[in-house]
Amino acid sequence: MSAPTTSAPVPAPAPGPAPRSGAATVELRGLHRSFGSTTALDGLDLTVRPGELLALLGPSGCGKTTALRMLAGFEHPDSGEILLDGKDVTAVPAHRRDAGMVFQSYSLFPHLNAVDNVAFGLRMRRVGAAERRGRARELLDLVGLADKGDRFPHQLSGGQQQRVALARALALRPRVLLLDEPLSALDAKVRLTLREEIRRVQQELGITTLFITHDQEEALSMADRVAVMRAGRLEQCAAPAELYARPATAFVAEFVGTMSRVPGRLRAADGTVEVLGKRLPVDGTPPAGGDGTEVDVLVRPEAVRVAAGAGPDRVAGASFLGATVRLTVLLGDGTQVKADLPAHDAAALTPGAPVRVSLPDRPVLVSPRPH
Incomplete structure (x- = not known):
């Protein structure tokens, strides 16, 4: 299975304000x-x-x-x-x-302007015209469309239409x-x-x-x-x-981020795995198997270390990502590994350059070898 690509780890969003009164579980x-x-x-x-x-x-x-x-x-x-x-x-x-729902397709009424689209649910609940239009304009202001209330869907960009759909979903509180x-x-x-x-x-x-x-x-x-x-x-x-x-x-x-599989062997006696010439502790419970069982060690690109110079591995490709360069390195056994390096450190590592790949001394996630 090929994993989707992503950038470096994204930190958790800063905690928001306390939930409003009535926020549901x-x-x-x-x-x-x-x-x-x-x-x-x-x-x-x-x-x-x-x-x-x-x-x-x-x-x-x-x-x-x-x-x-x-x-x-x-x-x-x-x-x-x-x-x-x-x-x-x-x-x-x-x-x-x-519950208010926002669909992928927006589902706005083409014959209604933004205010009337947002107010539609309120009208179905027989809320007075002045109140529902006032509420609709408040919500359009909340989503940054205070000046677009009189426009029809075909006069709005896709992003603006989605904001109207969001405001409409929120109209009934x-x-x-x-x-x-x-x-x-x-x-x-x-x-x-x-x-x-x-x-x-x-x-x-x-x-x-x-x-x-x-x-x-x-x-x-x-x-x-x-x-x-x-x-x-x-x-x-x-x-x-x-x-x-x-x-x-x-x-x-x-599935979450990019991960390379590197061949390794379990060392059941001490709960380690032998990978790239060193022994590392296994993160979590090791998969079933006796001493020497072949496994895959899962490693993120930012955890892979690449040293230039004589070595058994070769740079197979490089992708410029701005501040970093993602290298594809071909190990001596034919395994491909992704590695993220600062752009200035990767400048000389062109395709074909000999390198040596290693991992830091910290626990690694281990998976059974697919059959």
Whole structure:
């Protein structure tokens, strides 16, 4: 499995303000859902804390969108419970869930201007015209569109349309905000700006938020915690820095960030692994196997040390990333390893240059060798 690329570890976001009064606790308990022979959720257990922004991250088909739609009330589990502040809402219809949802496709009404799009839900609840328009303009101001209220969707950019969709989801003052890959249709620069804006609004309101994404950089930069899913199950849920530095499984290690597999051998007697000519302690529980069992050692690019000069390894390629250069190094046994070096240190390490790769003296994550 090839791992997505990412930059250096993203630190956990600074703690936001205390959750607002009424911020909800969301609990998903033992959710199962199948579509014919396909299992979408396989006993999912997850808790979202009051006022927290939690990102659900995983590959396509892992079940994250099914989980979000169940929380919104658009899908129903075959078994399991959905609780809001301890109250079972599994059978409660979507319009009574007290949740606001922002879709990937925006879903704005083309014949309504921004103010009327935001106020639509309030109109359905028979809120007076003056009050609903005032509330809509407040929310447009909150998302940075105070001067765009009279514009129609076709007069707004994609990023502006998504801000209107966010304001509309907040108009009914929901206790839970649900975001279904809201940035995936936007270009990179707009995504960066809008994810910062969504985080600012979420922190300002202190609203409990579940954010679905397949983009690990979005998840790591925005969320208080990230829940990584695989095949309908939860692999790990942790703060971004912990998820990156201490992945609970090999799947999380390779899915979140870039990870190279380096051949090693277990030394069962002392709980170490022999890799690149040295013995290192194993981080966590070693995989089953006796002394000398072949395993893979999982290493991040920033942990790999590369020394220029005569050595058994060769530089196979280099990618300039600004302040750093990511080298692809071919080890003597044919294994490829990624290594991140400061740009000035990598200047002379051109493809074909002989080098020696090593690892620092600290515990490493070990995975069984795939068969």
